[in-house]
Amino acid sequence: MDGYGGDQIRAAERPHLDAGEPLMQRAAAGLAEHVGRLLDDPAERPGDGRGSVLLLVGSGDNGGDALFAGAGLASDGRHVEILRVGSRIHEAGLRAALDAGAVLLSDGGDPAATASDAALRADLVLDAILGIGVRGASALRSPAREVVQAIRELARDQRAPFVVAVDVPSGIDVDTGAIADDHVLQADVTVTFGGVKAGLLRGPGATLAGRIELVDVGIGEDLARAEPLIRP
Template sequence: MIDAYTAAQVRAAERPHLEAGEPLMQRAATALAGVVADAAGPGRSGDRPSIVLLVGSGDNGGDALFAGAELARSGASVAVVPVGSRMHESGLAAAIAAGAVRMPPDDPELGAVLGSADVIVDGILGTGSGASPALREPARGVVRLAREVLDRPDPPRVVATDLPSGIHPDTGEVPDPVVLRADVTVTFGACKAGLLRAPASGYAGEVLVVDIGIGDALAGVEPELVLPD
């Protein structure tokens, strides 16, 4: 059986662990980096994989940045594209120190960089976003550009951080069509109910649930949704 929870249930389960100082973000980032590395393989040239991080303002952006730091240290070429009003400062510092390159969202070369990437990481929005439309500029324009790239032959793979940006984490609603369709969604702590509900389930691709150490806090919590394996 697959137990899926609301975003509020997962945040409540995370809270005591965060208050205890446990490195939940680092655990999530390490798992995300492993999935991205597997998705990228050796890179199209067989030399080094190319990763583009689409980074929003919240913790999902931090997860993506710390994962990018690990990928850059392992030899990947990592481009960081900020699409929010700010970025997670420690995550950005770690990524840049590891060799990642920051690329403005209005860079005229962004389309080419996206097109040559092995993996695009969607780290724009997390479970706390309830705005409609979910994506605002410059994120909206960058996602539109990435969607054009994905329509080409031999497109990059897309790995979503926790959930594809723009889907509702609980209901599975997709109120606005400007969403990157993921090949793999790496979701942290527990499966979010929206990932298993249509139409969002059609955007999530393969859903991988990563254990970040909050299972004890979820024990005894009634899941929002239970599906057979």
């Protein structure tokens, strides 16, 4: 599969965003569809079949994608919990998720403990902390850093949740796949939007992304006019 740079993806998105096309809603709908299939297939992921999902939500549009997907999942009867790990949150996405029945968790002053407990309850965790808006490999900041570390520690005890990365695993360089440090969640599946990011195909990102699933949001023709950073 071809791999594109973050700037190429953003350039392909721009005319559609300027025209008012609902790219985030398309991405969220595709994400919810993939997550729903994973929850319904016990061969794909561990869990007790309740369809419980934990959203790790950062400040940017990546978090908005997850929140709108969470709204769709909650409307379908899934149990959705939201843990805010950024300085801001996508307000429209949060309203949609809460109106659909999702639950916003209070960290009680200890986001790592909250994340660990919630991850143990969940069949699946959505990593929506950082997306392609961050340039270069980015070390996670508190409280996201402590939250990711807490979930990574579950893996050491063989209690790792099934992780779906939203667009890219948070913290990787979307062009090179480089990472700033080891505070990155290993994804079982990465659901990426519009075009496959080059950083999912090379460097540490290639080993952190798991299986890659592509959601068509309507920018394929625009990307086809760009020269990919990576060709098969």
